[in-house]
Amino acid sequence: xxxxxxxxxGIKISCCDIESSVQYTIDFINGNTGAGYICVTDxxxxxxxxxxxxxxxxxxxxxxxxxxxGRPLSVFAQLKGIKGIGRVAGPDFMKEVFRxxxxxxxxxxxxxxxxxxxxxxxxxxxxxxxxxxxGTYSPEFNQVKDISNEIIxxxxxxxxxxxxxxxxxxxxxxxxxxxxxxxxxxxxxTGVGAAFRFYLGDIxxxxxxxxxxxMEWFFRLIQQPGKMTVxxxxxxxxxxxxxxxxxxxxxxxxxxx
Numbered sequence: 001x002x003x004x005x006x007x008x009x010g011i012k013i014s015c016c017d018i019e020s021s022v023q024y025t026i027d028f029i030n031g032n033t034g035a036g037y038i039c040v041t042d043x044x045x046x047x048x049x050x051x052x053x054x055x056x057x058x059x060x061x062x063x064x065x066x067x068x069x070g071r072p073l074s075v076f077a078q079l080k081g082i083k084g085i086g087r088v089a090g091p092d093f094m095k096e097v098f099r100x101x102x103x104x105x106x107x108x109x110x111x112x113x114x115x116x117x118x119x120x121x122x123x124x125x126x127x128x129x130x131x132x133x134x135g136t137y138s139p140e141f142n143q144v145k146d147i148s149n150e151i152i153x154x155x156x157x158x159x160x161x162x163x164x165x166x167x168x169x170x171x172x173x174x175x176x177x178x179x180x181x182x183x184x185x186x187x188x189x190t191g192v193g194a195a196f197r198f199y200l201g202d203i204x205x206x207x208x209x210x211x212x213x214x215m216e217w218f219f220r221l222i223q224q225p226g227k228m229t230v231x232x233x234x235x236x237x238x239x240x241x242x243x244x245x246x247x248x249x250x251x252x253x254x255x256x257x
Contacts, residue, residue, distance in 0.1 A: 090194075164189040
């Protein structure tokens, strides 16, 4: 299955929706074509990659897929006449992969967050989707480097994992996946950030109405004002400004992976 991409300020965004992105992922795993990684790219990561973080830009642009996370990105794509794109939020993508792989021999590995969160997600995902969980690992805070990387990759290889769900924090996990995925012989790493906690209900998803009108960010701001105010202040105004300029440029070209 082929998925094309367009570029926003030089940052890759894949032209996909939930169905096509999950199908691509399943096909990649079943094709035994080695290892790769997927980035879930929201407006925050996009702005940070363009404005502040060259390593993040490189990580996103070298991924198998850069999923369009956030209604603003899909609206921008539609205004540019780009077809086949819909919002692919990390929690939704993860749950759909769970659903599609439940009851099969495909194996899941969970990396990041706390040991308590990992144990809870294993219990819930096994109960709801009957997925095959082959391992978990919660690295010590701020210790995902050097010798820790070797331990992590050895655990994933020993577990023979197909899907590796990585929750090491947005911006950090993408660069980590880029630097380490070649150590694996198989599997797809996906950086899902807070998706574990969304799935468990520790962080509430916005009502569907808020999601459809592109205001899920506001719902999360209400829940976590201290954390999210700074994050949104540093990114959302820039995205609006950049979008206004990009809208009036010539039609974006679609590029194969």
